[in-house]
Amino acid sequence: MAREASTDDVPWLTPAQLEEWVALATLITTLPSALDAQLKRDAGLNSFEYHVLVRLSDSPHGVVPMSDLAVMAQGSPSRLSHAVTRLERAGYVERMACKEADRRTAAVLTEAGRKKLEEAAPGHVREVRRLVVDVLTPEQLAALGDAARVIVKMTAPEVADVIFSRKRPG
Amino acid sequence: MAREASTDDVPWLTPAQLEEWVALATLITTLPSALDAQLKRDAGLNSFEYHVLVRLSDSPHGVVPMSDLAVMAQGSPSRLSHAVTRLERAGYVERMACKEADRRTAAVLTEAGRKKLEEAAPGHVREVRRLVVDVLTPEQLAALGDAARVIVKMTAPEVADVIFSRKRPG
DNA sequence: GCGTTTGATTTGAACATTCAAGTCCATGTT
């Protein structure tokens, strides 16, 4: 491996950069599986399915067109379609036609789905607290968030625009 | 450590906390797939397979017992076994018995494997730079790393001990 | 010595995700 540390051509990281990157790399592999595990264990849902339910419940009447929902939940149309099929089979969601004129399909949260989410949410949030929010100082958490927003602007610009819509004043 | 009003009973996040968490949640879903995509596209490997090769190449003779390798690469024994089977099929790795007395199986990096890695690494590092290292100030990167280390201590204590062996003084 | 337990690894089936078609239908085009 090249051990140079120049800017553009030779791409290696400095020891300091490498150390931070290893920390982040470990974070992005272990945190998702920890959260997945909790949800799976306590609610029988995976993170994506949970996220789909959350997005639905955040919407006016729990009704969202598939294509919009896919963007919100940050998954491909296909992934969403499969997930909605599973959620439908479980009775948490239904498919229906959008309003007239809009001939897309929409997913709707059922009562059972809303209940399921209300049941699952506290445990999930508790886990987020336990693993992330409660172990960092407010300053650390803010710095983490800032860095995350900058990175997401690179990894998924469209998502960044949608998700971080409410920018803080600065 | 942050000590917000409640620790166990009332689990919801404050708006500020929620905002930072959403940013992080988006990071941990989009960054892995961005990196996966680059590796898959340019080298035909997924992140885990790549990571396995890296860990092997970092080791004395490219030889590591399966169980140790699983910990280093942060995957289950089963996941590693399947991955090594694929890498073996591709000619990048071989299985062999450990030294006498130790009756475990070890994975060994082949010449082809080492070459593959040397070929794949620059593109991967370039992507890490492009998405993460080069878009943050050194201070931001350091803060991100610090927060990541704290979180990883929660999500995977054993891994934290192994990976962050060389702690900085302060 | 013989049967059991334990640790390390592998295997196979179930499930999730991706990827590349396939379907359906409305809207242009000629």
Place this chain on the structure above:
DNA sequence: AACATGGACTTGAATGTTCAAATCAAACGC
């Protein structure tokens, strides 16, 4: 009117991951 075009999903097959069971050999207990 007939036909291609494009959007919005859905589907099925291929691939990867998980989970539980199977293997296999050394170590232990009696």
